[in-house]
Amino acid sequence: MMQLLKKLLLVSACTLPTISYAIDVEPANWWVGMNKNTITIMVHEQNIANEQIKLAKYNGVKLNKVTRTDNPNYVFLNITITDAAKAGTLEFNSSETSNNFEFPLLKRDKNSAQRQGFTSADTLYLINPDRFANGDKQNDSVPSMLEAADPSTKGGRHGGDIQGVINALPYLNNLGVTQLWLTPVLENNMPNYSYHGYAITDFYKVDPRMGSNQLYKTLSVKAKEQGIGLVMDMVLNHFGSEHTWVNDKPTKDWINFNGEFKKGKNATSHARQTIQDPHASEYDKRQFNDGWFVETMPDLNQRQPLLSEYLIQNAIWWIEYADLSGIRVDTYSYSDKAFLSDWTKAIMQEYPNFNIVGEEWTSNPAIASYWQRGKHNQDGYTSSLPSVMDFSLQESVIQALNEEESWNTGWVKVCESLANDFLYPDTNNIMVFADNHDMSRVYTELGQDVAKTKMAMTLLLTTRGIAQMYYGTEVLLDNTPSKDHGDIRIDFPGGFKGQTRNAFTGEGLTKQQKVMHNTISTLLNFRKSSPALDKGKLVHFTPQQGVYSYARVSDEQTVLVFMNKNTKELTKNIEYMQEVIPKNTKALNLFTHKIQVLGNTVALPAMSATVLIINTSQ
Known part of the structure; x- marks a missing residue:
């Protein structure tokens, strides 16, 4: 979408900014035979609301409503695609001939609705694509993007991309990986620190420095040929400040706190317990849910019905387009909880065997379990989220291995964490992990002790739940002594030119790295076929x-x-x-x-x- 933005014109203090750009339609298409057969198309073009838009006659498709907002640059077209509709192309005509546009209706892949999501038989391999492997040097820097490659800077872009992941698929298959979780690959056209992917500036477009939508789809196809599914990292709570929406909001209430960041006043409190707290004030709930992380990540107002619908459709569109086997949701509980119920319900109704895991960063299982599907909550809240992440067990494993044994220290911490499983409706559908992209690596946390690291990984790959492993754990990647995210998200050995060690081939690896690699590979490949580790x-x-x-x-x-x-x-x-x-x-x-x-x-x-x-x- 940002590529369609040509220039900002003169802005009056009392009017909406006037923007010049080509017509933008989101989503770009839909499919026939979907459970979600009524959708809302967002059309973005200068003064489009002043035009009359009609749908040319198409058997099985009806234009229900045209919604105009307080911003004349947007219209929302609500259509129903009945079972009588066949694949083809819808034609929308406006009173301005130049703003006519087509909307493809595609045929679904066979058995798309019955796709199998990731399960307790799987191991998800978490990758920061920018730091994993550079498969295409030509896209390291792209003229239309605000930030160019800067491999020497911790927080800069290092050049890893989707092609690098595609090239690594045989290695990942041999390692025993069965699912890939990539941190967001969608466009992050931010002036700096854009490599992490969580400041999205176009929800329907892969960042050109990562590749393209088609290449992302190719990754999914080629991964499945290796027996590996693809899990998309989605962000519902916030977006990047360089998105068109900041200067040209679809509605005045699209962004929380009137679209303005005031440090100390509307930053999120991170007080996640307010959602479950029966005594919490409405003020505290709002500060948590509506508050911004930082100025560069405006907070989305999912209570806005048009935005809610946009985010639901976006998720279903990517599942269908890229043939996904799962979704990981960033900062899950920060979004409006009524919206989260609607969002998860819509996806699971469309794909009953799908899986979604939400990030609720708390070591308190009482809070984490609140969000899992099937939980009977005191306040009556109903969730359709199948899986949650087990931060409690992660913390307990690290403590257990670093503490001396006593009646209340050491291994007992792990026992106590798992004893809280009575709070969860589905303990087999909890995601366990030793570390991830937001915390120090397990090898670092365990004092660079290989024996402890092997024990930690063995425990987490043989206990109940779905296993997730961070890239490079198999070769003891380490961020000692730094806590900087740029060091935690270290370049994978062998993925970039000039490295002396290569995890893909084993060249230059130390004896300890080779031992760890063999341990991980043995465990992951055993998980693939073990009925006890799956459902035992x-x-x-x-x-x-x-x-x-x-x-x-x-x-x-x-x-x-x-x-x-x-x-x-x-x-x-x-x-x-x-x-x-x-x-x-x-x-x-x-x-x-x-x-x-x-x-x-x-x-x-x-x-x-x-x-x-x-x-x-x-």
């Missing part, structure tokens, strides 16, 4: 002697996991686990590949995780 019941035991032990139990398979924090090998009596271990059972050690008969004891190497597999269906 989690049974864990109170820590003993510095050991945390648990089992994943399904009809076909039992997986036993032992986390030994002791600095010496331990012969552990496991009679207390007999409820999940048949006597004289043979088990396969996942890491050593040795078969052993399980008796009353098991030998646990020092500072390590032991994973034993019992196939009970044989």
Whole structure:
């Protein structure tokens, strides 16, 4: 959309800014046979509201209403596409001949509505595309974009792109990845710090420094050929200050706090507990939901019906266009909660087997579980969000490995976190992770201790829920001693010219990096086919002697996991686990590949995780 903006003309203090640009239509198309068959098309063009727009006769399609707002540069066309409609092209005619436009109706892919979203059988691999791999040097800097490539600056653009991810697909498949979560690749035409992707300036266009809409679709196709799904990172709460909407709002209430940022007055409080707090004031609720993050990220008012509809359609459009298998929603709870209920419901009605995970950054499971589908909340709030992120477990794992063992420190923190699962309606649909793009890397948090990092990743890849791993964890990427996001989002080794180490080929990697890579690959590939890790019941035991032990139990398979924090090998009596271990059972050690008969004891190497597999269906 920003490419359509040609120039700002003279602005009067008491009138809307007058802008000159070509006609812009969003979405650019729709599909026949959709559950959501009534949509609203946003048309943006100078003084378009002063024109009469009509739909040329088309069997099965009706123009219900033309909505004009307080801004004459927008009209909203509400149409219904009935089952009688066939794929083709709608023609909209205006009283100004030059503003006629076409609107394609496309045929849906077969079984599109029944697509399978990511599940507990999957591992999502989180990538910051700008920092992963540069597959096309030609798009590092684009003349129409405000920020050019600057690889030497932490917060600058380094040149990674969608083509780089496409090139890496065989590597990711071999590693054992089954889903890709890319931080936003949509246009972020901001003057600086645009690489992270969360200041979107066009919700329907891939940033040209990342590639194109067609290339993003190609990534989805090629990923599926490797058995990998594509998860889109969506931002509903805010957008970039260089978006057309800032100077030319579709309605006067499109942006919260009248579209103005006043430091200290309308910045978000981040007090997320106000949403669930039965005693919270309306003032505090508004400060959290309506407040801006920063001046460069204006806060969207999802209570505006036309904006709400825009965001719902945008999500469904991308799922259908790019054949997505999931959505991750940034800063989930910051958006209006009634809108979030409508947004998730519309998507899940369109795609009943789809999955959406919301980011609710809290270590309090009582707050996180509020948002999961099926939760009976005290205030009557109903959510259709299938999955939430488990920040509680992430924090507990780091604490457990860094603390000495006692009655209230160490492994007991993990037990206490998982004991709160009674708050969640669907514990298998919770996303677990060791780190992500907004926090220090797990290897850094664990003091660059490889043994601890292996234990952390083994736990998170064998406990209940959906696993998510941050790119480069498999080769011990590290941001010590910095907490700067530019260091956390470090360049992936082998993805950029001039690097001495290459994770894709193994060239130049240290022995420890190779060991970690092998550990991760073993775990991820086991997850692909393990019924116990997919749907198996989690049974864990109170820590003993510095050991945390648990089992994943399904009809076909039992997986036993032992986390030994002791600095010496331990012969552990496991009679207390007999409820999940048949006597004289043979088990396969996942890491050593040795078969052993399980008796009353098991030998646990020092500072390590032991994973034993019992196939009970044989």
